[in-house]
Amino acid sequence: MTIDPKTLELLVRAAGAGQLGILVASALVPRVLDWRTALAPLPPQLRRLFWVYGVFIVLTITGFGLLTIFHARALAEGEPLARGLAGFICVFWGARLMVQFFVFDARPFLTNAWLRLGYHTLTAAFVALSLLFGWLALGPRG
Amino acid sequence: MMSLEFALKSAAAGQVVIAVLGSCIPRLLDWREDVARMPLLVREVFFIHMWFVSFTLGIFAVLTWRFAPVLAAGGNELGRWFAGALAVFWGVRCVMQWAHYSSSHWRGNPGRTAIHWALFLGYGAWAVAYAAAAGH
Numbered sequence: 001m002t003i004d005p006k007t008l009e010l011l012v013r014a015a016g017a018g019q020l021g022i023l024v025a026s027a028l029v030p031r032v033l034d035w036r037t038a039l040a041p042l043p044p045q046l047r048r049l050f051w052v053y054g055v056f057i058v059l060t061i062t063g064f065g066l067l068t069i070f071h072a073r074a075l076a077e078g079e080p081l082a083r084g085l086a087g088f089i090c091v092f093w094g095a096r097l098m099v100q101f102f103v104f105d106a107r108p109f110l111t112n113a114w115l116r117l118g119y120h121t122l123t124a125a126f127v128a129l130s131l132l133f134g135w136l137a138l139g140p141r142g
Numbered sequence: 143m144m145s146l147e148f149a150l151k152s153a154a155a156g157q158v159v160i161a162v163l164g165s166c167i168p169r170l171l172d173w174r175e176d177v178a179r180m181p182l183l184v185r186e187v188f189f190i191h192m193w194f195v196s197f198t199l200g201i202f203a204v205l206t207w208r209f210a211p212v213l214a215a216g217g218n219e220l221g222r223w224f225a226g227a228l229a230v231f232w233g234v235r236c237v238m239q240w241a242h243y244s245s246s247h248w249r250g251n252p253g254r255t256a257i258h259w260a261l262f263l264g265y266g267a268w269a270v271a272y273a274a275a276a277g278h
Contacts, residue, residue, distance in 0.1 A: 029187075039180075045247050050191070067223060070223075095194070
């Protein structure tokens, strides 16, 4: 089975927008979990490291988003480096999906319908991104 | 082109080292008790972020090593983008080494001062190597 190149390119661009959308949702996390209060008792270096990790992951996802929006055609064409990058992004979102299912118990924080909707939308986005980039990494091209 | 390819492969090897060390930071800096005092969810976020950072650095390293000849040769659209993104990434990390961390963490302690400078120069060298690959 192959996917029409134009359709694949469109899907890749949509995935780019989706990844930047995930960043917007991520920006709410420190406030929802009240990181400022939770991290206040920690040694300053450990607190700073916590924020460095956050910046690192934001930069990585921003990179994924910009890559998939501005180089959608190259990713869809499937040259070796494109497949390598797609494989990387697939594994990244696949790992994030596993965290969603098996590590975090978000139920205590899903206190209203909007938070529940957001949580399940994120889960669906992680599934879709893993599948799409898995296809880009391994799928046949016409 | 051989020297740039070598520089990129060196950057890949260095990133593997940082990935491995990064996953052991609470033990290396004896932060286990401090981490244990975090609220459960924040502690989980801390460990997940730590593992994601190490894991991502590992994949940066694998891609850099595997595609170093392509990156060094230039002329590949995705290769230039990848190298440019990593140049920005390590450039930002280099600046953060001075701008984000207080010098009180290392000043007056020769061992920590050496680590601080080694990390700063290493991150800077990687940023330059990736920028060179992105620029042609």
